[in-house]
Amino acid sequence: MAKHSVGWVASQKRWLLAFLVMLSVSTLIAFFIRAAFDSCDRPLDVVAKSPTRVPSGLLVGAGPNPLNFMKSKLVLLVSHELSLSGGPLLLMELAFLLRSVGAEVCWITIQRPSDTDGVIYSLEHKMLDRGVQVSYAKGQGAVDITLKADMVVLNTAVSGKWLDVVLKEHVPHVLPKVLWWIHEMRGHYFKLDYVKHLPLVAGAMIDSHVTAEYWENRTRERLRIKMPQTYVVHLGNSKELMEVAEDSVAKRVLREHVRESLGVRSDDLVFAIINSVSRGKGQDLFLRSFYESLQLIKEKKLQVPTMHAVIVGSDMTAQTKFELELRNFVMLKKIQDHVHFVNKTLTVAPYLASIDVLVQNSQARGECFGRITIEAMAFQLPVLGTAAGGTTEIVVNGTTGLLHPAGKEGVTPLAKNIVKLATHVERRLTMGKRGYERVKERFLEHHMADRIATVLNAVLRRAKSHSDS
Ligand SMILES: *[C@@H]1O[C@H](CO)[C@@H](O)[C@H](O)[C@H]1NC(C)=O
Numbered sequence: 001m002a003k004h005s006v007g008w009v010a011s012q013k014r015w016l017l018a019f020l021v022m023l024s025v026s027t028l029i030a031f032f033i034r035a036a037f038d039s040c041d042r043p044l045d046v047v048a049k050s051p052t053r054v055p056s057g058l059l060v061g062a063g064p065n066p067l068n069f070m071k072s073k074l075v076l077l078v079s080h081e082l083s084l085s086g087g088p089l090l091l092m093e094l095a096f097l098l099r100s101v102g103a104e105v106c107w108i109t110i111q112r113p114s115d116t117d118g119v120i121y122s123l124e125h126k127m128l129d130r131g132v133q134v135s136y137a138k139g140q141g142a143v144d145i146t147l148k149a150d151m152v153v154l155n156t157a158v159s160g161k162w163l164d165v166v167l168k169e170h171v172p173h174v175l176p177k178v179l180w181w182i183h184e185m186r187g188h189y190f191k192l193d194y195v196k197h198l199p200l201v202a203g204a205m206i207d208s209h210v211t212a213e214y215w216e217n218r219t220r221e222r223l224r225i226k227m228p229q230t231y232v233v234h235l236g237n238s239k240e241l242m243e244v245a246e247d248s249v250a251k252r253v254l255r256e257h258v259r260e261s262l263g264v265r266s267d268d269l270v271f272a273i274i275n276s277v278s279r280g281k282g283q284d285l286f287l288r289s290f291y292e293s294l295q296l297i298k299e300k301k302l303q304v305p306t307m308h309a310v311i312v313g314s315d316m317t318a319q320t321k322f323e324l325e326l327r328n329f330v331m332l333k334k335i336q337d338h339v340h341f342v343n344k345t346l347t348v349a350p351y352l353a354s355i356d357v358l359v360q361n362s363q364a365r366g367e368c369f370g371r372i373t374i375e376a377m378a379f380q381l382p383v384l385g386t387a388a389g390g391t392t393e394i395v396v397n398g399t400t401g402l403l404h405p406a407g408k409e410g411v412t413p414l415a416k417n418i419v420k421l422a423t424h425v426e427r428r429l430t431m432g433k434r435g436y437e438r439v440k441e442r443f444l445e446h447h448m449a450d451r452i453a454t455v456l457n458a459v460l461r462r463a464k465s466h467s468d469s
């Protein structure tokens with residue numbers, strides 16, 4: 001291999017660093033494992049600041065911004081926590097979308113982890129910088145702003161408790177202007193404690209059809225309550241992510257850099273899961289499939305490049321037992337040279353730039369939506385996913401990826417799909433391109449803004465008709 005001059009390498013590294021710094025936090029999905037979730041409900045310190053205008057036109061390609069009608073409206077966003085996990089990040093994106101059209105936006109965090117880390121600090125400041133008021137979780141201040149707001153967006157099911165605890169006798173006045181954004185689909189959220197006010201809010205917004213149907217079923221059958229008007233809003237990729245995904249020079253630099261750090265050669269074939277490591281995300285079953293695919297290739301004497309499995313999202317301190325189980329499996333099967341663990345990270349773009357196939361192996365009911373799936377497709381990666389949850393609404397089986405069943409019965413099908421993509425280069429690349437086209441057609445920020453605009457419009461109208469009557 002040709003050796004680059006030291007100077008060139010140094011300048012390339014500098015450039016890369018600058019590049020990574022440039023990427024804004026909101027685009028970089030984190031694997032902030034919610035260890036601190038239930039530990040503390042200290043309200044946020046008061047950081048009052050009058051809203052300042054941010055330049056509009058931060059988003060949305062052609063045409064007038066679909067959210068323009070929100071100008072000067074006061075919107076209160078209520079988040080169960082402030083962290084880099086999916087829910088809060090999405091709400092933050094909504095905050096910035098609304099600010100960009102001149103809405104007044106106020107943000108309330110219900111609880112935050114006990115140890116104030118740099119992440120929360122930087123998120124708060126990022127919001128303040130962009131004119132989002134970060135405010136009290138409790139007390140009269142919270143009640144006043146809630147009563148004054150044109151609309152309240154309650155994020156995630158667990159935030160439901162905030163209504164009674166903070167608003168008390170005001171709850172009935174507030175419900176008709178509440179939009180409830182739900183991202184969960186685990187059983188323990190179906191508690192009246194959390195969601196008893198659902199039937200009376202102005203609307204519910206849910207990330208996928210299958211999750212909306214599931215909520216419909218469970219609320220009716222378990223809780224005997226009726227869902228309000230429900231809107232399905234698929235998510236979209238941020239502009240920043242799309243910029244990296246469409247910049248071939250950036251991608252090449254990131255790819256070389258990450259592959260070098262993993263000890264993977266440029267023509268090796270990399271299959272990766274990018275998700276916090278836990279049984280629900282199916283890293284264990286993926287490793288079994290990966291091992292099985294290596295066996296198949298050996299048995300059939302297939303000619304394929306050296307194959308690697310990369311697991312991004314590792315955290316030895318959080319899921320220690322499960323993490324050890326994964327490593328033991330790797331040792332036992334002697335595939336250490338083929339399997340790489342990467343710690344949870346703020347930045348997924350470098351990994352998406354450096355892998356060849358994304359594996360989305362979430363188990364049981366799958367992902368509510370699964371944002372990493374559309375992010376990978378933006379990078380022209382085919383997706384091998386479980387036929388569950390939001391994945392089935394994103395991946396077109398046989399066209400932009402291949403689906404396999406969740407659970408143990410999916411291990412062999414996934415192994416076969418891995419072999420298929422390893423042996424059919426042309427098909428793999430075509431699937432990646434089709435995935436990218438699909439993203440361009442329906443999973444961009446402006447698509448999401450369009451969809452959200454429809455919902456906000458309807459909620460405003462309902463709130464208004466209620467206050468008029
Ligand atoms: C909802 O219930 C119907 C009928 O009981 C069932 O066919 C459907 O699969 C359920 N959907 C979900 C997502 O649970």
Ligand SMILES: *[C@@H]1O[C@H](CO)[C@@H](O)[C@H](O)[C@H]1NC(C)=O
Pocket residue numbers: 315316317343
């Ligand atoms: C990954 O995290 C573990 C602790 O969880 C730490 O000991 C290790 O140094 C980290 N690895 C890298 C490459 O940062």
Ligand SMILES: *[C@@H]1O[C@H](CO)[C@@H](O)[C@H](O)[C@H]1NC(C)=O
Pocket residue numbers: 387397398402403404
């Ligand atoms: C996906 O397509 C393959 C054929 O391309 C088919 O065998 C498989 O059953 C399909 N899976 C799902 C979940 O539709």
